[in-house]
């Protein structure tokens with residue numbers, strides 16, 4: 157896709173962190189399901205080679221790849237880049253948000269880095285989704301938010317936030333975002 161050549165009939169999904177472990181597998185699944193995908197990743201924990209592998213697995217020609225799998229190297233917390241290089245290029249049917257730092261150990265040593273990255277990027281994303289009328293989000297949270305649970309398996313109604321021992325898991329941002337920000341920004345979810 158060159159910047160102005162998206163077609164209305166295409167179903168474009170925005171995948172943040174789409175070069176990473178879960179993101180790249182998700183991109184593969186989306187393309188197999190006939191969606192077109194814009195991946196935004198700052199490559200802080202991945203390589204865009206993962207998207208080359210996705211294209212190889214699907215046997216995408218260069219032309220098909222240009223039309224259906226677009227990579228934008230950007231930080232999701234960078235509102236200007238996200239506006240100009242992502243949201244201005246096409247209308248998204250939905251967003252799947254995987255961009256985040258996730259190393260539990262490192263989060264205890266560098267909590268501000270984790271809070272800043274994971275919280276600000278999510279807030280910027282929600283702000284732009286609201287502004288551009290994209291009302292569907294899949295937010296990749298973490299089972300860590302359940303802390304030390306009394307009984308397994310963890311169920312939908314298991315309380316979150318009890319006994320969490322690290323900044324990755326504390327996830328004030330994730331719990332608050334899930335409870336308050338997402339329903340306000342994306343009322344259909």
Ligand SMILES: NC(=O)c1ccc[n+]([C@@H]2O[C@H](COP(=O)([O-])OP(=O)(O)OC[C@H]3O[C@@H](n4cnc5c(N)ncnc54)[C@H](O)[C@@H]3O)[C@@H](O)[C@H]2O)c1
Pocket residue numbers: 172173174175176177178179196197198199200201202203230231232233253254255256257258273277296297298299
């Ligand atoms: N792997 C798991 O078992 C697991 C389980 C539950 C939840 N999660 C969550 O799912 C998400 C993805 O996990 P993963 O295992 O694929 O991690 P990953 O590190 O492989 O992928 C995350 C991707 O996000 C990118 N990224 C990070 N911050 C960014 C930013 N500000 N802007 C743009 N790109 C950014 C990284 O470069 C990477 O490609 C994470 O938020 C993680 O907390 C993972």
